[in-house]
Amino acid sequence: MHRIAIVGGGTGGTVLANRLASELQTEIETDEVEVRLITADPNHVYKPTFLYVPFGKKTVDDAKRPIEELVDRRVTLMTDEVIGVDTDQNRLSFADRTTSLHYDQLVLATGATLEPEAVPGLAEGGHHFYGLAGAERLRDELADFTEGHLVLSVVGVPHMCPAAPVEFTLMVDAWLRERDRREDVEITYTYPINRVHGLESVADWATDLFEKRDIGLETFFNVDEVDPDAEVIETVEGTELEYDLLVAIPSHRGSDLVTDAGLGEDGWVDVDRHTLEATAAKSVYAIGDVADVPASKAGSVVHYEAGVVADRIASRARGETPTATYDGKTVCFLEAGMDEATFIEFEYGEEPYVREPSNPLHWAKLGYNESYWLTASFGPKLAEVSNSDIAFASGLMAILGIVSVVYR
Amino acid sequence: MTDAHNPDVTIDSRDASCPGPLMDLIGKVKGLGSGTVVELQTTERNSTTDVPEWLEKAGHDLVEIEERDEYWSIFLEVN
Ligand SMILES: Cc1cc2nc3c(=O)[nH]c(=O)nc-3n(C[C@H](O)[C@H](O)[C@H](O)COP(=O)(O)OP(=O)(O)OC[C@H]3O[C@@H](n4cnc5c(N)ncnc54)[C@H](O)[C@@H]3O)c2cc1C
Numbered sequence: 377m378h379r380i381a382i383v384g385g386g387t388g389g390t391v392l393a394n395r396l397a398s399e400l401q402t403e404i405e406t407d408e409v410e411v412r413l414i415t416a417d418p419n420h421v422y423k424p425t426f427l428y429v430p431f432g433k434k435t436v437d438d439a440k441r442p443i444e445e446l447v448d449r450r451v452t453l454m455t456d457e458v459i460g461v462d463t464d465q466n467r468l469s470f471a472d473r474t475t476s477l478h479y480d481q482l483v484l485a486t487g488a489t490l491e492p493e494a495v496p497g498l499a500e501g502g503h504h505f506y507g508l509a510g511a512e513r514l515r516d517e518l519a520d521f522t523e524g525h526l527v528l529s530v531v532g533v534p535h536m537c538p539a540a541p542v543e544f545t546l547m548v549d550a551w552l553r554e555r556d557r558r559e560d561v562e563i564t565y566t567y568p569i570n571r572v573h574g575l576e577s578v579a580d581w582a583t584d585l586f587e588k589r590d591i592g593l594e595t596f597f598n599v600d601e602v603d604p605d606a607e608v609i610e611t612v613e614g615t616e617l618e619y620d621l622l623v624a625i626p627s628h629r630g631s632d633l634v635t636d637a638g639l640g641e642d643g644w645v646d647v648d649r650h651t652l653e654a655t656a657a658k659s660v661y662a663i664g665d666v667a668d669v670p671a672s673k674a675g676s677v678v679h680y681e682a683g684v685v686a687d688r689i690a691s692r693a694r695g696e697t698p699t700a701t702y703d704g705k706t707v708c709f710l711e712a713g714m715d716e717a718t719f720i721e722f723e724y725g726e727e728p729y730v731r732e733p734s735n736p737l738h739w740a741k742l743g744y745n746e747s748y749w750l751t752a753s754f755g756p757k758l759a760e761v762s763n764s765d766i767a768f769a770s771g772l773m774a775i776l777g778i779v780s781v782v783y784r
Numbered sequence: 785m786t787d788a789h790n791p792d793v794t795i796d797s798r799d800a801s802c803p804g805p806l807m808d809l810i811g812k813v814k815g816l817g818s819g820t821v822v823e824l825q826t827t828e829r830n831s832t833t834d835v836p837e838w839l840e841k842a843g844h845d846l847v848e849i850e851e852r853d854e855y856w857s858i859f860l861e862v863n
Contacts, residue, residue, distance in 0.1 A: 569803040596841045598810050613842040670801035
C-alpha cells in the first residue's frame with residue numbers, strides 16, 4: 377500500500393486531505409493508497425474569523441468546528457501530535473503513541489507558532505487577535521477602552537495574513553467613530569520597515585487612508601522591549617512610544633519538528649517555491665504557513681498550494697511524473713473599515729493593484745469566510761471557484777441576505 | 785580601520801524577497817556588539833536603498849556596498 381501522511385489539520389491539511397480523497401478515490405477504495413491526516417487539535421480552527429472577534433461581530437466559537445465533520449470519510453483521521461520526522465527511514469513518531477508510522481509521501485502543514493515571549497514584556501503588556509484566547513481578551517479590553525493611545529504594532533515579519541494589521545487599524549478607527557469615541561483615542565500604527573506594508577501598492581494605499589483618517593504612523597519601528605508597568609515600547613532604533621492599549625502582532629516561528637528533522641531553519645521548511653518539495657529530503661512536501669516560500673502566510677496561498685501538491689502526490693502514487701506547479705497565486709480581501717473592503721490578487725514577484733474599497737466587497741469577504749466551511753469540507757471544486765477571481769466575489773452578493781444574518 | 789573585506793559576521797539573504805534581507809539584518813544586529821563589521825548579501829535591489837536608510841535611523845555606519853555578479857554585499861559597522 378502507498379501511504380500518504382499529512383501532518384496538520386488546519387486550512388492546508390484539511391483541503392489537501394479532502395482533495396486527495398477525491399482524486400485517489402478508486403485507489404483508496406481498492407486499498408492501494410491510504411490518505412492519513414494527523415492533527416494535534418480535534419477542532420479545525422478558521423483564523424480569519426479572529427479579526428471580527430475584538431469588535432464583537434463574531435465569537436471564538438464561530439472559528440472552530442470538530443475536524444471530523446470536515447474530513448472526507450475516505451481519509452484516515454488521527455488526533456495526535458507528531459513529535460519527530462525521520463526523513464531517512466520515512467517514519468513519524470507521536471506524542472501519545474509508542475509505535476511509529478511509515479510514509480511513502482509526507483506533507484507538513486503544521487502552520488505557524490506565535491512567540492510573544494521573544495520580546496521582553498510583550499506577553500504581559502500587549503494584546504493580539506491572532507489566537508482564540510487573545511482575540512477574546514482584546515474584545516473585553518476594547519469594549520472598556522474609552523480614551524487614550526491605542527498602538528497597533530507589527531512586531532514580527534513574516535506573520536500570518538500580512539493584511540490583518542492594516543485591516544484591524546482601519547476597522548478600529550471606524551468602530552470608535554461609530555461609538556463617538558474616536559476624538560478621545562489617538563491611534564498609531566507601527567511597522568518594522570520603511571513603509572507600512574511589505575507590498576508597495578498596499579503600503580501606498582494604506583498610508584493614504586491612514587492620513588485621511590488621522591492615524592499616526594511609525595516606520596522602521598522594531599520593538600526591542602515593552603515595559604508593561606510604564607506602558608512604553610522601546611525600539612531597536614532608539615524610539616520610545618507610550619501606549620494605553622497595545623495591540624501587537626507577535627513574531628512567528630515555524631515548528632521545532634522542522635528544525636529537529638533538519639528540514640529548515642527557524643522551523644520553516646525549505647522548499648522549491650514551485651513544486652513545494654523539501655530541499656533537504658525526498659518525498660516530503662510543505663504547504664501553508666510552515667513552507668518557506670516568498671508568498672504571504674495566507675489561507676488563499678495554502679488553498680492553491682494544496683491543489684498543486686494534491687496533483688503532484690496523486691501523480692506519484694500512480695507512478696506518473698508530476699507536472700503541477702505553484703506560481704505564487706494569492707488572493708486577499710482587505711477590510712477598509714467596518715463596512716467597506718477591497719480585494720487584491722497577485723503571483724510571485726508581482727505588485728497587486730488595489731481596487732477602490734466598496735460595501736459589496738465587504739460583504740463578499742464575509743460571504744467568503746462563511747463559504748470557507750464548504751470549501752474546506754467539500755474539497756477542490758468549490759475551493760477553486762471561490763478563490764478564482766473577483767467575479768465570484770461579486771457573485772457572493774447574491775447571498776448577501778444570508779450573510780447579513782450570519783454577520784451579527 | 786574597518787576592514788570591509790574581513791567581516792566578523794556574514795548574513796546570507798540571497799534569494800530572500802523584500803523585506804527579508806533587511807529583517808534578517810535587523811534580527812542579527814540586535815545581538816551584536818559595537819564595532820562588529822557585518823556583510824549582508826542580498827539579491828534584492830531595494831535592499832541597497834532600504835538598508836542604508838535603516839542604518840541611518842538606527843545609528844549604525846554604512847561602510848560600503850559592493851556589486852557582485854549576481855548579488856550585492858552591503859558592509860556595515862554596528863555602533
Ligand atoms: C487574525 C488572522 C486573520 C487571517 N485572515 C486571513 C484572511 O482573511 N485571508 C487569508 O487568506 N488568510 C488569513 N489568515 C491566515 C490563515 O489563517 C493562515 O495562513 C492559514 O490558516 C494557514 O494554514 P495552514 O494549514 O498552513 O496552518 P493552520 O491553519 O494554522 O493549521 C496548522 C494545523 O497543524 C496542527 N499542528 C501543528 N503542529 C502539529 C504537530 N506537531 N502534530 C500534529 N498537528 C500539528 C495544528 O493543530 C493546526 O491544526 C489569517 C490569520 C489570522 C491569524
